[in-house]
Every structure is written in C-alpha cells, then in structure tokens.
Amino acid sequence: MPRLTPSSSKAPSQRQLRVAELIRHAIADILQRGEIMDPVLEGKVITVPEVRMSPDLKVATVYVMPLGGGDGEAVIRALASHAKYLRGLIARRVTMKYAPNFRFLIDTTFDYASKVDTLLRQPEVSRDLEQKLPGQEEDEE
Numbered sequence: 001m002p003r004l005t006p007s008s009s010k011a012p013s014q015r016q017l018r019v020a021e022l023i024r025h026a027i028a029d030i031l032q033r034g035e036i037m038d039p040v041l042e043g044k045v046i047t048v049p050e051v052r053m054s055p056d057l058k059v060a061t062v063y064v065m066p067l068g069g070g071d072g073e074a075v076i077r078a079l080a081s082h083a084k085y086l087r088g089l090i091a092r093r094v095t096m097k098y099a100p101n102f103r104f105l106i107d108t109t110f111d112y113a114s115k116v117d118t119l120l121r122q123p124e125v126s127r128d129l130e131q132k133l134p135g136q137e138e139d140e141e
Contacts, residue, residue, distance in 0.1 A: 016053040023060055023100070024051040026093045027086070035089060040078040044070060049107050053100065060100040063107035072106045079104045 012020070028048045030036065045067040052061045066075050079086070083102045091099035119125060 012053065013055070016055065016057065019057055019094075019096070020051040020053045020060065022094050023053070023090060024048050024062075026090050027051070027062060029093075030086065030089055036079075036082050036086065038078045038082060040071075040074050044068075044075065046075060047107075049109070057096065058098055058100055059103065061103045061105060063105050065107040065110065076104045076106060 031041070031046050031048065034042070047065050047067060048062060049065060050063040052063075053059070054061075062079075064072075064075065064079065066072055079102075083104075086102060087099045
C-alpha cells in the first residue's frame with residue numbers, strides 16, 4: 001500500500017506560512033536595526049518580501065531585495081556569510097525547536113511586474129485591450 005507523503009508541488013501548510021512570516025518579520029527587524037555588521041550591508045535598505053519554509057521547517061529560503069538597485073549579488077554574499085550569526089539571532093527571537101538554516105535569493109517579482117506593466121502599456125497591446133470582445137454589447141446610457 002503506498003504511503004501518503006507530502007509532495008513538493010503542494011501548497012505550503014498553515015504552519016509553514018505562519019513560521020515563515022515570523023521569521024520574515026524577525027529578519028526584517030534585524031536588518032533594519034543594523035545588527036549585522038558588514039561593510040556591504042551598511043547604509044543599504046534591504047526589504048524581505050518573502051520567506052519560504054521547507055516542510056520540516058529546517059530550511060528557510062529568504063528572498064531579499066536591496067532598495068534603490070545596487071549590487072544584489074554582493075548583498076546575497078554578505079548575508080550568506082553571516083547566515084550562522086543570523087541563525088543565532090533568530091533562535092533568540094522566534095521560539096522553535098530548531099533554528100532553520102538560511103538560503104538567500106534575490107527577489108525578482110518586482111522586476112517581473114515592471115516588465116509586465118511595460119508590456120501592457122505598449123500601444124499595440126493597449127489597443128487590443130481596448131477593443132470590445134465579440135458578443136459584448138455596448139452599455140446603454
């Protein structure tokens with residue numbers, strides 16, 4: 001008889017979402033207060049739009065985005081080099097059995113949204129969006 005195991009294609013559980021949000025708030029607070037001393041991170045405003053937890057809550061994938069552009073790869077390297085220190089800070093702030101290991105990635109959703117917005121504003125596309133669909137009647141005034 002096959003054993004029921006959670007699939008990676010399933011949506012995250014409520015527990016994963018709750019823990020991810022707690023960790024996101026804690027990391028954002030740590031970065032805002034400047035508790036990580038690194039020349040790359042000094043003076044940079046870094047947003048943490050999303051954290052995704054693994055099903056066993058032992059790995060947290062942290063999506064970060066430095067505001068104002070800048071070198072995102074340098075920020076990722078700096079955060080990765082301080083991952084163990086950050087793990088200790090998180091362990092003191094968020095009560096969990098195990099403090100998760102961190103993976104840092106650049107958040108590209110804002111870039112993607114900007115590209116989609118640019119495409120929608122092109123004259124060829126906006127013209128097609130303004131046309132009435134077949135079978136759609138005009139509003140009576």
